[in-house]
Amino acid sequence: MTLNGKTAVVTGASSGIGEATARLLAREGCNVALAARREDRLKSLAAQLGEGALAVPTDVTDPAACEELVSRAVERFGSVDVLVANAGLGLYGSIPDGDPEDWRRMFEVNVLGVLYTTRAAVRHMLERGAGDVVIVSSLSGRRVPGADGTVYAATKHALTAVAEGLRMDVSGRGVRVINVEPGLVRTEFPESSHGNADRYYAERDHSPLEAEDVAAAIVYAVGQPPRVSLNEVVVRPTEQLK
Ligand SMILES: NC(=O)c1ccc[n+]([C@@H]2O[C@H](COP(=O)([O-])OP(=O)(O)OC[C@H]3O[C@@H](n4cnc5c(N)ncnc54)[C@H](OP(=O)(O)O)[C@@H]3O)[C@@H](O)[C@H]2O)c1
Secondary structure: OOOOOOEEEEEOOOOHHHHHHHHHHHHOOOEEEEEEOOHHHHHHHHHHHOOOEEEEEOOOOOHHHHHHHHHHHHHHHOOOOEEEEOOOOOOOOOOOOOOHHHHHHHHHHHHHHHHHHHHHHHHHHHHHOOEEEEEEOOHHHOOOOOHHHHHHHHHHHHHHHHHHHHHHHHOOOOEEEEEEEEOOEEOOOOHHHHOOHHHHHHOOOOOOEEHHHHHHHHHHHHOOOOOOOOOEEEEOOOOOOO
C-alpha cells in the first residue's frame, strides 16, 4: 500500500527511532507532524524535510497538548492517517533503591503519554473509518531485562495491554494497531540512566540495531494492504539472546 500523500504524527521525533521513522515516512511521501519537547531539534528536522513537515512542540504528558498536536496536523494536512506513539524513556534502578519520581515520570511518558496521543488520534481515525496506530513498546514489554529494569518493563508491559485492548476496541472500524517491540537500538536512550551512550553500547555483548532498522519495520507494517493487520513486530539485533 502506498504511503504517498498520507499524514503521520510521530512523537519523540527529536531523536532516535522517532526521528528515523519521521525521515523514512517523509521519504515515502508522507506528510509528518513532528512532536517532542526539544523545539530546536524539531524545527531543524522540519526544515530538512521541507513543505510536508510540521514541527509541533509537545509534551506528551499533557493531554490537552496531545489533542492540540492532532488538531494542528489535521488543520495543516487535512487528516491523520498514522500515529507513531514513540516518545519514551528508561530510568533504570531496582525497586529497593529506585526513585519514585523516576517511576512516576516513566509511567507518565511511556504509558499515559501513549494513551493521550492515541486517544486524540484514534477519535479522528474512527470518524474517518481508517488509520494506523503504531505503539513503540520494547522487548521489555515481553520480559524483564534485569532487576534494574523492572519499572521500565512494567511500563512496556502496560503497552502490551494497551495495544491488545485498543485492537479490540477499534476492531471492524478501519483502524489497525501495531505494537512494535525493539531490542537494543543505538540512540540517545541510555543517556538518562547511563550517561555516555557510546560507552554503554560498547560494553554490551552484541551490537545494537540502528534507529533506521526499526523505522524500516514500522514503514513495512503500515505499508501492508488494508486487509492485513500486522499487530506485533519484534525486531532485535540478530545476536541479542533475550
Ligand atoms: N533505544 C533502545 O534500545 C530501545 C529499545 C526498545 C524500545 N525503545 C523505545 O523506543 C522509543 C524511542 O526511544 P529512542 O531509543 O529513540 O530514545 P531517544 O533517542 O532518547 O528518544 C526518545 C524520544 O522521546 C521524546 N520524549 C521524552 N519525553 C517526552 C515527553 N514528555 N513529551 C514528548 N516527547 C518526549 C524525546 O524528545 P524530547 O526530549 O525532545 O522531548 C525523544 O525524542 C522509546 O519509547 C523507547 O522506550 C528503545
